[in-house]
Amino acid sequence: MSIKASINATEPMTETPSPYSHLRVNNDRLRVDFEELAQIGATPEGGINRLALSPEDLLARAWFADRIEAAGLFVRDDDAGNLSGVLRSRKTDAKTLMLGSHLDSVPNGGRFDGSTGVLAALECLRVIKENSIQLPVHLEAISFTDDEGCWRSLFGSRAITGLLTEDDIEDRRVDNAPFRAALSRAGIDPRSVFRAERSSSTLAGYIELHIEQGERLARAGKDIGIVAGIVGRTTYRFTFYGQAAHSGTTDMYRRRDALRGAALFIVRAHDAVREKYGDGVFNCGGVTVKPGAFNIIPSEADLLVECRHVNARLMSEMEMMIVQIARECAATHGLNFNSEQVAHVPAAHMNDRIMACIEQAASMLELTTLNLTSYAGHDSQILSRITPCGMVFIPSIDGISHNPREYTPWQNVIEGANTLLHAVLNYTLGEA
Amino acid sequence: MSIKASINATEPMTETPSPYSHLRVNNDRLRVDFEELAQIGATPEGGINRLALSPEDLLARAWFADRIEAAGLFVRDDDAGNLSGVLRSRKTDAKTLMLGSHLDSVPNGGRFDGSTGVLAALECLRVIKENSIQLPVHLEAISFTDDEGCWRSLFGSRAITGLLTEDDIEDRRVDNAPFRAALSRAGIDPRSVFRAERSSSTLAGYIELHIEQGERLARAGKDIGIVAGIVGRTTYRFTFYGQAAHSGTTDMYRRRDALRGAALFIVRAHDAVREKYGDGVFNCGGVTVKPGAFNIIPSEADLLVECRHVNARLMSEMEMMIVQIARECAATHGLNFNSEQVAHVPAAHMNDRIMACIEQAASMLELTTLNLTSYAGHDSQILSRITPCGMVFIPSIDGISHNPREYTPWQNVIEGANTLLHAVLNYTLGEA
Numbered sequence: 001m002s003i004k005a006s007i008n009a010t011e012p013m014t015e016t017p018s019p020y021s022h023l024r025v026n027n028d029r030l031r032v033d034f035e036e037l038a039q040i041g042a043t044p045e046g047g048i049n050r051l052a053l054s055p056e057d058l059l060a061r062a063w064f065a066d067r068i069e070a071a072g073l074f075v076r077d078d079d080a081g082n083l084s085g086v087l088r089s090r091k092t093d094a095k096t097l098m099l100g101s102h103l104d105s106v107p108n109g110g111r112f113d114g115s116t117g118v119l120a121a122l123e124c125l126r127v128i129k130e131n132s133i134q135l136p137v138h139l140e141a142i143s144f145t146d147d148e149g150c151w152r153s154l155f156g157s158r159a160i161t162g163l164l165t166e167d168d169i170e171d172r173r174v175d176n177a178p179f180r181a182a183l184s185r186a187g188i189d190p191r192s193v194f195r196a197e198r199s200s201s202t203l204a205g206y207i208e209l210h211i212e213q214g215e216r217l218a219r220a221g222k223d224i225g226i227v228a229g230i231v232g233r234t235t236y237r238f239t240f241y242g243q244a245a246h247s248g249t250t251d252m253y254r255r256r257d258a259l260r261g262a263a264l265f266i267v268r269a270h271d272a273v274r275e276k277y278g279d280g281v282f283n284c285g286g287v288t289v290k291p292g293a294f295n296i297i298p299s300e301a302d303l304l305v306e307c308r309h310v311n312a313r314l315m316s317e318m319e320m321m322i323v324q325i326a327r328e329c330a331a332t333h334g335l336n337f338n339s340e341q342v343a344h345v346p347a348a349h350m351n352d353r354i355m356a357c358i359e360q361a362a363s364m365l366e367l368t369t370l371n372l373t374s375y376a377g378h379d380s381q382i383l384s385r386i387t388p389c390g391m392v393f394i395p396s397i398d399g400i401s402h403n404p405r406e407y408t409p410w411q412n413v414i415e416g417a418n419t420l421l422h423a424v425l426n427y428t429l430g431e432a
Numbered sequence: 433m434s435i436k437a438s439i440n441a442t443e444p445m446t447e448t449p450s451p452y453s454h455l456r457v458n459n460d461r462l463r464v465d466f467e468e469l470a471q472i473g474a475t476p477e478g479g480i481n482r483l484a485l486s487p488e489d490l491l492a493r494a495w496f497a498d499r500i501e502a503a504g505l506f507v508r509d510d511d512a513g514n515l516s517g518v519l520r521s522r523k524t525d526a527k528t529l530m531l532g533s534h535l536d537s538v539p540n541g542g543r544f545d546g547s548t549g550v551l552a553a554l555e556c557l558r559v560i561k562e563n564s565i566q567l568p569v570h571l572e573a574i575s576f577t578d579d580e581g582c583w584r585s586l587f588g589s590r591a592i593t594g595l596l597t598e599d600d601i602e603d604r605r606v607d608n609a610p611f612r613a614a615l616s617r618a619g620i621d622p623r624s625v626f627r628a629e630r631s632s633s634t635l636a637g638y639i640e641l642h643i644e645q646g647e648r649l650a651r652a653g654k655d656i657g658i659v660a661g662i663v664g665r666t667t668y669r670f671t672f673y674g675q676a677a678h679s680g681t682t683d684m685y686r687r688r689d690a691l692r693g694a695a696l697f698i699v700r701a702h703d704a705v706r707e708k709y710g711d712g713v714f715n716c717g718g719v720t721v722k723p724g725a726f727n728i729i730p731s732e733a734d735l736l737v738e739c740r741h742v743n744a745r746l747m748s749e750m751e752m753m754i755v756q757i758a759r760e761c762a763a764t765h766g767l768n769f770n771s772e773q774v775a776h777v778p779a780a781h782m783n784d785r786i787m788a789c790i791e792q793a794a795s796m797l798e799l800t801t802l803n804l805t806s807y808a809g810h811d812s813q814i815l816s817r818i819t820p821c822g823m824v825f826i827p828s829i830d831g832i833s834h835n836p837r838e839y840t841p842w843q844n845v846i847e848g849a850n851t852l853l854h855a856v857l858n859y860t861l862g863e864a
Contacts, residue, residue, distance in 0.1 A: 107723040108676065149726070213681035231680065235726045244540065246833035247715035248663065248740050248807035249645035252706055254831075259716055260702055266695035274684055283679035284691055285726045287733075291539040292718035294581065294667045294738045294774070295809075296834045301719075306726045308680050342726070375680035377727075399686075401678035402728045 020425050021364055023131060025123045025417040031410065033067060033119045037103075038111040047404025048111050052104035052146035052155070053081075053182040060103040061186075064118065064143060071126045073141070080159030080196035081145035081188045087125045089138045095204035096138040097428060098387075099124055099420065102147035102156075102379065109148075110406020112413075116394070117209040118143045120417035124424055135428045137204045144379045145188075151179045153235075153343050157379035159196035161386050169193060203387035205427065206380055207354060209420045210391060211408050213376050215399035223367040223412070224419050225393025226358045230374040230381040231281070231308040232315045232347035238265070238326050241336040244291055244299035255297050259289050261333035262301035265326045269305075272325060273318065280318045281308035281375055310347050310373050348381040354390030354427060361422030367415055376401075392419050452857050453796055455563060457555045457849040463842065465499060465551045469535075470543040479836025480543050484536035484578035484587070485513075485614040492535040493618075496550065496575060503558045505573075512591030512628035513577040513620045519557045521570045527636035528570040529860060530819075531556055531852065534579035534588075534811065541580075542838020544845075548826070549641045550575045552849035556856055567860045569636045576811045577620075583611045585667075585775050589811035591628035593818050601625060635819035637859065638812055639786060641852045642823060643840050645808050647831035655799040655844070656851050657825025658790050662806040662813040663713070663740040664747045664779035670697070670758050673768040676723055676731035687729050691721050693765035694733035697758045701737075704757060705750065712750045713740035713807055742779050742805050780813040786822030786859060793854030799847055808833075824851050 040063060041049045041056030050056040061083050068075050068085030076084040084100070101117025121141035128139065144156030158164050167173050169180065169190050180190040217225050242258035266284050273282040283306045290300040307322060309315035323339055330337035355371075362369045372393065380389035394416035397407045472495060473481045473488030482488040493515050500507050500517030508516040516532070533549025553573035560571065576588030590596050599605050601612065601622050612622040649657050674690035698716050705714040715738045722732040739754060741747035755771055762769035787803070794801045804825065812821035826848035829839040 106725055106728055213678040215683065233680070243832070244835040245831070246545075246645040246808055247717060247738055248665070248713055248809065249828075249833060250831055251647065252713060257702075257715075259719065260698060263695035263698035263716075266692060267699055270689075270692055281680055281684060283689075283727070283729060284695075285679060285728050285730060286721045286724035287691065287719045289718045291834075292736070293538055293834075294585075294717045294736045295715070296538055296717050297715060298717060299835070304724070304726045306679055376678055377680065396681075399677070399682055400675070401681060402723075402725075403676040403731070 018422070018425060018429070020131070020133065023127060023421065025120070025127055025414065025421055027414055030119060030123045030414070030417060033122070034115065037063065037115050037119065041105065043108060043404060045404035047406070048105040048109050049107060050103065050105040051107060051150040052148060053151065053186045057104050058186055061143070064103060067122060071122065072129065073125060076140065078196040079189070079192040080156050081183070081186055082142055082156040082160065082196060084140045084142040085122055085125060087129050087139040089135055091136050094136060094138050095202055096140050097204040097424065098140045098142050098206040099208070099424065100142035100144065101208050101210055103143045104146055104148050104150065106148045106402045108404060109402050110404060112211045112406050112408050113213070113401055114147060116211060116408070116413055116416070120209045120420050123417055124421045127421060137428050139424070147379055149343070151182060154345065154377065154379055154382050157382040159193050160198050161382050162197040163382065164194055200386040205351065205354060205388040205390070206383045207390045207392070207420060207423060207427070208378060208380050209416045210378060210393060211396045211401060211406070212393040213396050213399065213401035215396070216372055217370055217393065217395040220370050222370040223415055224362045224369045226355050226369050226371050227350050227374045227391035227393060228355065228371045229310055229350065230348045230378060231310045232312060232345060233306065233308045233377045234315070234319055234344045235342040236305040237340045237342055238303040238305050239338045240301045240330055242297065242299050242333065245297045247295045247297050250297060256334045257297050258301040258335055259298035261329045261335045262287060262303055264332065265329040268325050268329060269322050272321060276321070277309065277314060277318050279309060279311070280314065282306070282322065308375055312347055315347070345377055345381055348384045350380070350384065350390050351388030354388055354423070357426035358390055358392055358419060358423040360426050361419045364422060365415065365418055367419060390423070392416055392423065450857060450861070452563070452565065455559055455853060457552070457559055457846065457853055459846055461558070462551060462555045462846070462849060465554070466547065469495065469547050469551065473537065475540060475836060477540070477836035479838070480537040480541050481539060482535065482537040483539060483582040484580060485583065485618045489536050490618055493575070496535060499554060503554065504561065505557055508572065510628040511621070511624040512588050513615070513618055514574055514588040514592065514628060516572045516574040517554055517557060519561050519571040521567055523568050526568060526570050527634055528572050529636040529856065530572045530574050530638040531640070531856065532574035532576065533640050533642055535575045536578055536580050536582065538580045538834045540836060541834050542836060544643045544838050544840050545645070545833055546579060548643060548840070548845055548848070552641045552852050555849055556853045559853055569860050571856070579811055581775070583614060586777065586809065586811055586814050589814040591625050592630050593814050594629040595814065596626055632818040637783065637786060637820040637822070638815045639822045639824070639852060639855060640810060640812050641848045642810060642825060643828045643833060643838070644825040645828050645831065645833035647828070648804055649802055649825065649827040652802050653800070654802040655847055656794045656801045658787050658801050658803050659782050659806045659823035659825060660787065660803045661742055661782065662780045662810060663742045664744060664777060665738065665740045665809045666747070666751055666776045667774040668737040669772045669774055670735040670737050671770045672733045672762055674729065674731050674765065677729045679727045679729050682729060688766045689729050690733040690767055691730035693761050693767045694719060694735055696764065697761040700757050700761060701754050704753060708753070709741065709746060709750050711741060711743070712746065714738070714754065740807055744779055747779070777809055777813055780816045782812070782816065782822050783820030786820055786855070789858035790822055790824055790851060790855040792858050793851045796854060797847065797850055799851060822855070824848055824855065
């Protein structure tokens with residue numbers, strides 16, 4: 001089987017031992033990187049504030065570029081701000097296999113989300129380079145811009161996939177001026193972000209190491225998660241409009257209290273999703289109330305609403321139910337209601353062959369595995385539209401994530417990085 | 433009966449006609465004042481943004497000082513920022529009768545709340561001055577600092593009444609630095625605000641014209657409201673503490689969602705107050721959610737809660753019920769809960785003699801009256817602790833207040849101002 005054919009094939013690997021099976025990532029080197037990166041945007045609670053394109057995020061990118069150069073890799077910085085270290089193949093028509101994750105964090109997030117995947121990717125490139133392993137693909141350790149959606153969710157991977165639209169940049173539906181300013185401050189020309197698109201024909205795939213952000217691995221007593229699919233996700237801005245009035249003097253039975261209607265919606269939507277959609281996820285992550293004073297009946301309540309489901313039909317059904325509940329709650333309190341879909345990412349399936357390569361790597365390393373669905377969105381959800389994708393999950397203690405208490409024992413990080421390393425070798429060297 | 437005795441007496445007036453019964457306020461002059469003042473902090477919706485101590489509030493105060501000087505009155509500016517125009521009595525040991533209200537507004541409030549009372553007070557002084565009426569009291573048209581509580585509710589009247597504490601200024605319980613900075617910007621020395629206290633023995637009373645902010649006058653078909661009592665008011669900051677976590681990956685049954693608990697509280701508290709306290713008022717005027725993103729389960733929900741009742745015992749019982757509901761809702765969702773009382777103003781009763789003087793004035797003007805309880809707090813609620821107080825209410829269309837659509841027909845403003853004028857003459861000149 002030719003190398004090229006092996007990359008595109010989907011049959012499982014045979015279990016012949018690889019000549020590189022002794023290779024491991026450098027524990028100390030990876031640990032030093034992790035601790036240094038965790039200082040950038042560190043919060044007093046031990047977490048990270050590294051919102052996309054913020055000064056902290058830019059510092060982290062500069063630090064990552066330094067680490068790439070220190071490793072003797074090429075720095076690649078595309079038009080959407082995705083930042084990579086590249087280990088070039090000698091093969092002239094080589095495609096690129098991307099490994100990576102993201103350096104940005106949610107507000108007051110944890111030290112493992114994203115960072116672990118970026119650093120493990122860089123470490124894999126270093127190990128392969130220093131062992132002079134010749135691969136038939138270019139390897140690229142990449143950090144995607146704004147995975148977390150501080151500005152535009154999964155922005156960098158959407159740019160590469162060609163999914164950005166003028167609405168992401170221009171002021172057609174919303175005022176994008178602050179986003180454009182943030183891009184410009186980061187040295188990214190807002191008019192050029194579309195140029196980050198890559199042709200499917202240049203890509204060999206994308207593999208990401210990430211913390212599970214749940215408790216399924218721990219409950220099953222497994223070391224490594226092999227992601228089979230990623231749930232679809234839709235976010236909405238729900239706005240309830242009532243009438244501002246003096247809280248003391250307005251008849252208790254004649255109020256049009258936007259917050260009262262919104263609260264009823266939050267209570268009912270949570271109950272209904274739990275009752276009817278066992279695999280569905282609902283979150284109301286924020287409320288902004290106007291005008292927002294002790295003595296004024298709220299005239300406006302603006303909610304951040306999110307739904308997730310791995311099944312497209314049930315997802316759509318669940319979304320319709322949630323909007324319907326909101327309309328009913330608005331009507332109950334004499335309110336007007338508006339819903340705006342902010343983002344929609346459909347469910348995605350991971351590549352069978354990459355899954356098999358991850359399984360083979362874990363098995364060789366004597367690690368136990370669990371196939372699972374990711375309830376978190378990831379850049380691979382986007383990239384899977386144009387190239388084969390796979391994800392390696394490592395356990396999260398108590399499933400806590402997007403929180404300063406997010407934690408994964410270092411041993412699991414190393415096991416994940418070694419699994420990633422060998423999955424890459426399996427995938428690129430075929431039966432080797 | 434001596435003049436001094438007549439001021440302190442409580443028996444109703446006899447109905448002998450006053451030599452001043454022909455006097456009326458100057459419609460055009462008052463209207464010009466009203467329209468000019470309504471431009472200061474005007475919003476596109478036709479309302480007012482004139483938060484206490486804001487640039488707009490300071491502009492309004494400067495404008496008011498100009499109007500006072502233009503009327504040939506003395507400008508008086510006390511250590512708490514209360515701003516007055518004074519018409520001095522020739523009587524050497526004269527006490528001061530205050531008339532007034534406040535120039536500040538709630539966020540996005542209306543043009544009538546507060547302004548009407550300040551301008552009517554000034555107009556009364558001008559009419560009395562230009563008619564050379566000699567009163568046995570000094571008259572003071574006063575605007576109180578921060579009636580609405582943008583910083584500290586009823587700040588100016590509490591300063592005069594001697595109710596300010598070090599906690600209002602110093603950083604004992606909360607960080608008061610922003611408030612001190614706001615005072616300083618307004619030319620008010622934060623260390624000197626206590627010096628605004630006035631002795632009860634120097635005061636003859638306080639009468640305020642104000643919009644009703646409710647619909648009772650309109651429903652009863654009456655022109656003038658005579659306030660008999662003002663409800664007690666307590667405000668709380670309720671905080672629900674959960675755990676921030678990734679919205680997608682955290683088991684739907686193991687979430688500690690601060691906003692879900694807070695929403696349940698808002699729904700239940702509204703229902704319970706309506707069910708058990710017919711005369712009680714409850715408002716949740718705002719929620720701040722942390723960290724506040726689509727994809728993070730809320731770790732903290734901070735609520736602005738307010739209760740009002742005219743009966744002190746029922747008020748206390750209602751407050752206990754509301755706190756208990758909050759604790760139960762927190763427990764239901766595994767949350768921690770904290771309540772902090774922000775402000776408490778007990779219910780107040782208006783002075784019988786001033787009420788009778790208002791009634792007599794309205795009757796002479798052939799206006800119909802209704803005695804009522806005020807569900808809004810007012811500076812007279814505070815000042816009634818040290819001096820006789822009374823309030824003249826004029827109708828609010830549809831009861832709308834704290835809203836740009838707040839409206840009172842001009843005819844009602846003029847009728848209210850004339851009622852105020854003659855109530856002052858009745859009160860200060862006794863049987864005349």
